Amino acid sequence: MKFRSRLVVNLHNLHHNYSVIKKMAPETEVLFMVKADGYGHGMIPIARYAMTELGIKEFGCATISEALKLREELNDLEFDIYVFSDIQLELFENADIYLKRRIIPVISNVSELEYILHTPEFKNFPICMKFNTGMNRLGLDPNDAPRIVSMLKNHGRTSVHHLISHYANASYPMDTNERNVFQRTRFLEIKKLFTDSGIILERTSQSNSGAIEQNIGFKEHGDTHIRPGLMMYGPTSLLSEYTNRGYFKGKVVSSLETYIIRTFEVKAGTPIGYGSTICPHDGVVAVLAIGYGDGFSTRYGGAHLYHKGFEGVITGRVNMDMIQVLFPIEARDHILAHEIFTIWGKQDGDLLKFSEETKTIPYELFCSLLPRVPRVYRLD
Ligand SMILES: Cc1ncc(COP(=O)(O)O)c(C=O)c1O
Known part of the structure; x- marks a missing residue:
């Protein structure tokens, strides 16, 4: 597993x-x-x-x-x-x-x-x-x-x-x-x-x-x-x-990683997920294995996430177990099922950017994660 x-x-x-x-x-x-x-x-x-x-x-x-x-x-x-x-x-x-x-x-x-x-x-x-x-x-x-x-x-x-x-x-x-x-x-x-x-x-x-x-x-x-x-x-x-x-330049100690369950192409106008949110443009959707059952709040809907240099947007309602991220169609050959997808902790400042965009604070982002997200420790 x-x-x-x-x-x-x-x-x-x-x-x-x-x-x-x-x-x-x-x-x-x-x-x-x-x-x-x-x-x-x-x-x-x-x-x-x-x-x-x-x-x-x-x-x-x-x-x-x-x-x-x-x-x-x-x-x-x-x-x-x-x-x-x-x-x-x-x-x-x-x-x-x-x-x-x-x-x-x-x-x-x-x-x-x-x-x-x-x-x-x-x-x-x-x-x-x-x-x-x-x-x-x-x-x-x-x-x-x-x-x-x-x-x-x-x-x-x-x-x-x-x-x-x-x-x-x-x-x-x-x-x-x-x-x-x-x-x-x-x-x-x-x-x-x-x-x-x-x-x-x-x-x-x-x-x-x-x-x-x-x-x-x-x-x-x-x-x-x-x-x-x-x-x-x-x-x-x-x-x-x-x-x-401030005189402090810290390194965020954690990265929140999930993975891509599947990807599929969509046309502008396609309804996506609960509530049938309409895709505003042609694109590729990555379904990620994280949702509010992991502490990933429904309030994070609409925020931007990044993968391999492409910018995607959390589209439709955040589900209990999954989110849909809509990428531009040019990303079609690059966003692949089963890849690891990092939500924060990959690039300097990405956690703060996500917290600002979702109108939350880093304290809350950290503390919201539920036990279904295992904490894995590294020393590198
Ligand atoms: C009494 C007290 N001291 C220190 C802290 C640490 O605050 P911060 O996480 O902003 O450094 C807290 C956190 O709320 C606190 O309640």
Whole structure:
């Protein structure tokens, strides 16, 4: 049996992307975001490679179950895991998991902090807190910072393991976007309040990919860590009009490959597939083995795909298992059944082009792929 569609993950490109980041910020530690199954690339192989080959020791998940999976499947390795959003600290069994499996919940409200401080089992447990400096999603209120410092001191805590904030607008310029400037200033003020009050901040971080790409949030600016997600997987996180602001040139770690089930010639006016979309010109149709059952959304209909230098268009509705791509008739002798067809990852920029054309974002393209698309790993 040969493959239908597959996501070929070239771990060597992960190595490349990490090396570029380390060149940009040699003194700054990396907390690598591997949530959502390593942005769709397979959390376990990605994290194992990052640990054993790149030496990364800190990882970020969104949920406690992701973190538990990471801990259980990589139990031969030593590393820190943070749970950033869905920490569910209110459930007794979760508290037990955090304690016994050494998983760090990122505290984002005062009641969670009170719980940690008042529970004897958490007495020596690392405290990681996230402040809402302007994202307005999760996070402690900066106005509560003096009260939080007092709470820590009253419980004999003299240090914070990691103090965090998160940019809402890192895809925009860091120096001129008002929200970015506001969030940076706010985080500096919060850190100062803590340190002026005698609380040691062992680690601090604010920068996600867009900010890192613009050289913001490194050790020389007062933070110990950066938290790259998307850029580790290759694409820029900057909006297309601001890519000239970035200093990062990554390599997309994956290519999405499928194959041509069959080809046939059509005349202008021929109806194609569900809904009977009319072919606007004579051409050759390639039927590809990918559809929404693989996570290839119906919204991708009308987008352009390329094969052997010819431009085709996804014509008619995306099916559960297939798509039809209409090529010009000149491609007739070149687009052949059973050939491998690469949707993204063949040429520099093709993923971004596809994401712009389909009005989606690279994050979503990656994360949408379903388990029917096997992830295959390469090192070349
Ligand atoms: C708290 C936190 N830090 C870092 C990241 C990484 O962001 P990016 O993938 O844009 O680098 C995320 C992702 O959403 C996040 O939620």
